[in-house]
Amino acid sequence: MTKRYKRHRQFELSLTIKDDQFLGTPRDAQRNWFLNRTVKEAYEELLELDAIASQMVRGSDQVIDLDRAKGSLDDADIMEDWQIPIMKTMAEAVVVPGADVLEVGMGRGIASEFIQELHPASHTIIECNDTIANEFAVWKEKYPNRDVRLIHSMWQDCLDQLGTYDSILFHTYPLSDEEFVETVVKDVTFAAHFLEVAHRLLKPGGALTYLTNEFDSLSRAHQRALFTYFSGFSLSVVRDLDIPETTRDALWVKQMLVIKVVK
Ligand SMILES: C[S@@+](CC[C@H](N)C(=O)[O-])C[C@H]1O[C@@H](n2cnc3c(N)ncnc32)[C@H](O)[C@@H]1O
Numbered sequence: 001m002t003k004r005y006k007r008h009r010q011f012e013l014s015l016t017i018k019d020d021q022f023l024g025t026p027r028d029a030q031r032n033w034f035l036n037r038t039v040k041e042a043y044e045e046l047l048e049l050d051a052i053a054s055q056m057v058r059g060s061d062q063v064i065d066l067d068r069a070k071g072s073l074d075d076a077d078i079m080e081d082w083q084i085p086i087m088k089t090m091a092e093a094v095v096v097p098g099a100d101v102l103e104v105g106m107g108r109g110i111a112s113e114f115i116q117e118l119h120p121a122s123h124t125i126i127e128c129n130d131t132i133a134n135e136f137a138v139w140k141e142k143y144p145n146r147d148v149r150l151i152h153s154m155w156q157d158c159l160d161q162l163g164t165y166d167s168i169l170f171h172t173y174p175l176s177d178e179e180f181v182e183t184v185v186k187d188v189t190f191a192a193h194f195l196e197v198a199h200r201l202l203k204p205g206g207a208l209t210y211l212t213n214e215f216d217s218l219s220r221a222h223q224r225a226l227f228t229y230f231s232g233f234s235l236s237v238v239r240d241l242d243i244p245e246t247t248r249d250a251l252w253v254k255q256m257l258v259i260k261v262v263k
Pocket residue numbers: 068069078079087104105106107108109110111112126127128129132153154155156171172173174175
């Protein structure tokens with residue numbers, strides 16, 4: 001049995017490895033290094049979270065009681081205004097003039113406008129919600145000579161209609177409480193279920209962007225999920241977000257990470 005302890009005046013961490021074959025490195029020093037690193041990281045993470053805890057926006061518990069897949073939604077049900085600066089950062093992270101762009105989740109069309117401002121060669125939008133999809137034709141009138149097309153579908157159901165892209169902006173949300181639990185609570189990050197598909201749909205050198213609930217760094221599990229499919233990524237922090245305490249969104253401090261993943 002191997003034990004490790006780390007004590008702070010406000011908490012105590014203890015780790016007990018019951019099986020001596022577990023973490024069977026060639027040398028003991030290597031095993032010790034793994035164990036010490038694990039405990040040290042957990043200790044430091046708790047101190048970081050303690051420093052951040054009071055900065056969290058109160059918000060409310062996420063209850064999906066609307067028909068997100070088909071119903072008519074208020075703007076704030078789709079995306080609250082405080083996220084608008086993030087849409088700009090996401091578009092600018094991956095779209096360059098002349099790019100073939102795939103946008104997953106049109107919502108209020110705000111990111112779509114930021115994408116159009118960057119003059120892509122083509123802009124394919126996937127949107128499942130009937131009401132939002134019906135508004136696309138009106139939105140498109142602002143861009144009469146542009147190659148902008150909508151696929152009215154769940155992204156999971158239209159993969160055979162897609163090509164390959166230089167840029168993918170992925171911004172959907174869970175459509176039900178069950179999907180919230182599976183993709184946000186249990187998975188390393190909401191977009192994890194899209195990474196393998198994104199890798200298939202990107203041209204070599206193409207880039208994917210998405211948001212994560214982590215706000216100051218990525219977990220090791222999240223980074224490992226990215227490295228399963230991609231060779232590199234970069235992060236940018238959008239700070240000083242104007243998030244009301246009454247936000248309906250779930251878990252935010254006043255900054256968010258935008259991730260750019262390159263194939
Ligand atoms: C947060 S909103 C996107 C906001 C958008 N970026 C904007 O700037 O307004 C998420 C959108 O993704 C759509 N969506 C959710 N799940 C989807 C799925 N599986 N396939 C296609 N669209 C989906 C929703 O209907 C909603 O319009």
